[in-house]
Amino acid sequence: MPVIAATGKQRRKVRFSNNRPVTSINANNLQATSNSPAPTAVSNPIASKSSTKTIMSTTAAVRPGVPALFTEPPVIHDPLTTETSELQEQTLEKCLPFLQGNQKSQREPFSRHGVPALGRDDHIGFLYDSLEEYPDDFVALDASRPWMCYWALAGLSLLGEDVSKFRQRVIATFTPMQNPTGGFGGGHGQMSHSASSYAAVLTLAMVGGSEAYRLIDRRGMWSWLGRLKQPDGGFRICENGEEDVRGAYCAMVVISLLDLPLELPPDAPARQHGLETFTSGLPEYLSRCQTFEGGMSGSPGTEAHGAYAFCALACLCILDRPEKVIPRYMDVPLLLSWLSARQYAPEGGFAGRTNKLVDGCYSHWVGGCWPLVQSALDGMQPAAAPNKASGNLYCREGLTRYILSCCQAKRGLRDKPGKHPDSYHTCYTLTGLSTTQHRHYHTDTSATSKEPFASAFSWKYTPVSSNVNDDTDVSVFEETDRVNPAHPLYVIPHKAAEDMRLWYEKEPLDFA
Amino acid sequence: MAGKYSSDPEWANIQPIPLNDGSDSGSLPLATIAYAADYLEAMSYLRAVMAANEMSDRALKLTEDIISLNPAHYTVWIYRAKILFALEKDLLEELEWLNGVSLTYLKNYQIWHHRQVLMSSTTHFPTLPPKESSFLMEMFAQDSKNYHVWTYRHWLVRHFKLWDHPVELADVESLINTDVRNNSAWNHRFMLRFGPRDDQHAAGMPNGDAPGSEKGRMAVVDEDVVDGELGYAKAKIVRAPENRSPWAYARGVLRAADRGLEEWREFVGKFVIVKEDGEVVVKSTHALEWLADVYARERKEEAVRMLTLLREKYDPIRTNYWDYRIQMISSAV
Numbered sequence: 001m002p003v004i005a006a007t008g009k010q011r012r013k014v015r016f017s018n019n020r021p022v023t024s025i026n027a028n029n030l031q032a033t034s035n036s037p038a039p040t041a042v043s044n045p046i047a048s049k050s051s052t053k054t055i056m057s058t059t060a061a062v063r064p065g066v067p068a069l070f071t072e073p074p075v076i077h078d079p080l081t082t083e084t085s086e087l088q089e090q091t092l093e094k095c096l097p098f099l100q101g102n103q104k105s106q107r108e109p110f111s112r113h114g115v116p117a118l119g120r121d122d123h124i125g126f127l128y129d130s131l132e133e134y135p136d137d138f139v140a141l142d143a144s145r146p147w148m149c150y151w152a153l154a155g156l157s158l159l160g161e162d163v164s165k166f167r168q169r170v171i172a173t174f175t176p177m178q179n180p181t182g183g184f185g186g187g188h189g190q191m192s193h194s195a196s197s198y199a200a201v202l203t204l205a206m207v208g209g210s211e212a213y214r215l216i217d218r219r220g221m222w223s224w225l226g227r228l229k230q231p232d233g234g235f236r237i238c239e240n241g242e243e244d245v246r247g248a249y250c251a252m253v254v255i256s257l258l259d260l261p262l263e264l265p266p267d268a269p270a271r272q273h274g275l276e277t278f279t280s281g282l283p284e285y286l287s288r289c290q291t292f293e294g295g296m297s298g299s300p301g302t303e304a305h306g307a308y309a310f311c312a313l314a315c316l317c318i319l320d321r322p323e324k325v326i327p328r329y330m331d332v333p334l335l336l337s338w339l340s341a342r343q344y345a346p347e348g349g350f351a352g353r354t355n356k357l358v359d360g361c362y363s364h365w366v367g368g369c370w371p372l373v374q375s376a377l378d379g380m381q382p383a384a385a386p387n388k389a390s391g392n393l394y395c396r397e398g399l400t401r402y403i404l405s406c407c408q409a410k411r412g413l414r415d416k417p418g419k420h421p422d423s424y425h426t427c428y429t430l431t432g433l434s435t436t437q438h439r440h441y442h443t444d445t446s447a448t449s450k451e452p453f454a455s456a457f458s459w460k461y462t463p464v465s466s467n468v469n470d471d472t473d474v475s476v477f478e479e480t481d482r483v484n485p486a487h488p489l490y491v492i493p494h495k496a497a498e499d500m501r502l503w504y505e506k507e508p509l510d511f512a
Numbered sequence: 513m514a515g516k517y518s519s520d521p522e523w524a525n526i527q528p529i530p531l532n533d534g535s536d537s538g539s540l541p542l543a544t545i546a547y548a549a550d551y552l553e554a555m556s557y558l559r560a561v562m563a564a565n566e567m568s569d570r571a572l573k574l575t576e577d578i579i580s581l582n583p584a585h586y587t588v589w590i591y592r593a594k595i596l597f598a599l600e601k602d603l604l605e606e607l608e609w610l611n612g613v614s615l616t617y618l619k620n621y622q623i624w625h626h627r628q629v630l631m632s633s634t635t636h637f638p639t640l641p642p643k644e645s646s647f648l649m650e651m652f653a654q655d656s657k658n659y660h661v662w663t664y665r666h667w668l669v670r671h672f673k674l675w676d677h678p679v680e681l682a683d684v685e686s687l688i689n690t691d692v693r694n695n696s697a698w699n700h701r702f703m704l705r706f707g708p709r710d711d712q713h714a715a716g717m718p719n720g721d722a723p724g725s726e727k728g729r730m731a732v733v734d735e736d737v738v739d740g741e742l743g744y745a746k747a748k749i750v751r752a753p754e755n756r757s758p759w760a761y762a763r764g765v766l767r768a769a770d771r772g773l774e775e776w777r778e779f780v781g782k783f784v785i786v787k788e789d790g791e792v793v794v795k796s797t798h799a800l801e802w803l804a805d806v807y808a809r810e811r812k813e814e815a816v817r818m819l820t821l822l823r824e825k826y827d828p829i830r831t832n833y834w835d836y837r838i839q840m841i842s843s844a845v
Contacts, residue, residue, distance in 0.1 A: 292764030
């Protein structure tokens with residue numbers, strides 16, 4: 001087990017399989033909007049060169065336990081060739097040898113279902129390293145350092161590491177990023193941004209403790225968020241920045257965790273348009289983001305996209321109980337149809353948009369939509385005796401196969417075979433793996449009694465057995481590959497979210 | 513060490529604000545970057561001028577310098593936009609400069625918002641600049657599904673009211689002709705044809721504020737447009753029947769017009785051929801799903817048969833979803 005003294009003076013350099021500079025980084029977005037939504041530490045322009053050329057037939061030996069569904073191309077294949085179909089073919093060629101379980105680089109032992117083991121210790125080492133120092137050609141990360149902290153600590157928590165040892169270093173990191181006018185920027189002297197603030201608050205929640213909580217200037221945060229609220233109900237991501245669903249989700253995560261007043265500050269510009277609270281017009285705004293395809297777009301009118309779908313659904317579920325709020329603001333049959341079509345065979349993983357490629361990060365963005373939608377269908381559960389019969393509408397087996405067979409690099413996890421791993425993909429593939437291993441439901445028992453957030457803090461989980469093996473649902477992971485659960489709305493450990501909320505509830509803000 | 517700025521008399525009256533990365537707290541900060549000296553220096557001057565809210569030519573030049581070192585720096589873009597407007601700079605010139613930057617950094621996120629901010633100035637851009645559409649097509653030639661560029665183009669349509677602009681539709685058609693599977697182009701086409709035009713808030717699906725099943729239906733429809741779009745979708749489906757985009761488009765069109773899926777039964781039947789011996793030859797999973805929806809009310813067994821084909825043979829990764837659909841149909845009264 002790699003151990004790095006979290007507070008030691010010895011600084012380790014970040015190690016990379018290929019020490020190449022980052023060419024494209026999307027600072028401070030939820031990584032939702034670029035074509036390849038994957039820009040972090042080691043996104044690599046010539047990564048595709050490292051892929052191995054294989055034939056698309058299954059003449060190579062398929063490891064026992066891998067069904068044909070995951071080793072053969074889809075039954076129907078249109079002969080017309082376009083850029084989209086060419087890219088899809090190339091992706092299949094890259095994935096198939098990994099799905100078949102016959103790549104030398106894959107990790108022994110394989111499960112009886114032909115799935116390689118989770119390289120837990122190596123991924124842990126990768127995430128620890130990702131928190132250390134980067135060379136100067138990684139300057140494009142300069143606005144994404146809050147994200148780097150969040151991805152690494154969230155990933156380490158999933159892998160069972162105690163991240164509270166990072167408390168002092170987290171405090172040292174985020175203190176200069178907080179602005180006197182409220183909120184956190186991507187670094188010292190950078191404007192406050194909702195993604196940086198989201199990452200900062202969640203990271204502080206993960207390390208926990210009064211000193212970490214006390215760092216946040218809640219009054220400043222409240223006032224700053226008030227300036228982001230828009231007349232149409234949505235939020236900008238920073239002052240004079242764009243308005244989109246990320247802004248709404250990040251704002252509501254911060255507001256609900258910090259127990260900020262729901263009333264807009266007196267000087268919030270949105271007040272001049274008749275809005276009084278942070279939630280005014282918000283579900284209606286999110287509703288307008290559902291497209292004719294059924295998924296949600298970044299803002300009303302653009303294309304349905306997995307990451308925005310998660311932001312929109314999670315934001316709704318912070319506002320109210322899923323079974324109430326999702327059917328009220330979304331066309332559920334249309335949503336189910338689109339969401340279900342994100343999963344591809346034989347890859348087993350999710351694509352973010354129609355006619356795009358699978359990518360490991362959607363294991364969370366799309367995969368994380370499923371528990372929310374499932375809870376909307378199942379309704380609130382008695383905490384003591386949840387309905388055990390509830391199933392799930394996607395193929396857990398396929399997603400698990402994609403993550404463990406295709407996304408694992410030697411150290412860290414990746415978008416797909418041929419791409420380099422980074423902490424963004426490591427975090428979100430592991431979150432996706434966790435979703436396949438736990439059943440999430442909201443209950444009648446909440447950590448808070450304060451509405452409207454009682455539902456948001458009522459989520460519980462039960463582990464899905466690694467022995468499930470029936471007609472429609474198979475667990476293909478070994479018990480040793482189980483990762484920890486993550487809160488389906490806050491995407492950090494349940495206790496970290498609840499502890500933070502309860503601590504602030506005991507420290508009411510005085511606005512007299 | 514004399515840097516570019518510290519040795520420049522133009523900057524002599526500025527006291528740079530050095531980086532505080534938190535290390536003087538005694539703990540090592542996380543995910544730090546060993547910045548190059550030029551970046552470190554430029555950033556220290558940026559902090560200083562931003563703190564003073566300086567609106568000047570030298571500050572503008574500084575933002576350009578920092579963008580060249582790190583184009584992913586959202587703060588510097590927003591500050592730059594602020595200066596441009598404060599100094600009433602020639603935004604056409606800025607646009608020219610931005611074009612070059614955009615082609616260099618294709619995946620950059622900030623550039624497109626900056627472009628939108630510039631283009632919002634009705635003083636400088638009372639109408640759509642003539643070269644704007646062709647510039648966007650240049651971008652799509654590099655990456656035809658770039659989400660930022662499409663988001664910007666969508667904004668452009670609403671801002672300049674371009675729904676019926678011939679170039680807008682021609683560009684979409686050209687992209688769909690190049691790659692009939694370009695779902696971003698299909699989405700844009702839907703918005704041009706059926707997106708709400710007047711209500712300031714609505715922008716996506718028609719009637720997007722309405723609850724659940726009422727969404728997507730238009731109050732007033734031009735049946736000629738609807739028929740034209742359905743014909744367009746059919747022609748594209750024939751080229752590649754397993755392509756989801758035109759099928760979803762056609763569903764959206766029928767929904768907007770409040771017309772049923774039944775009217776396509778004959779067309780869809782071409783892709784699901786039931787032979788005399790009962791064997792079913794399927795050329796499109798989307799056709800199967802369509803037929804299942806058509807049969808769902810009147811001929812439940814047929815609907816279940818279609819969904820079972822999807823479940824068992826044609827789209828088994830979605831077994832649980834198809835099971836759910838079968839269960840819904842079977843339990844419906």
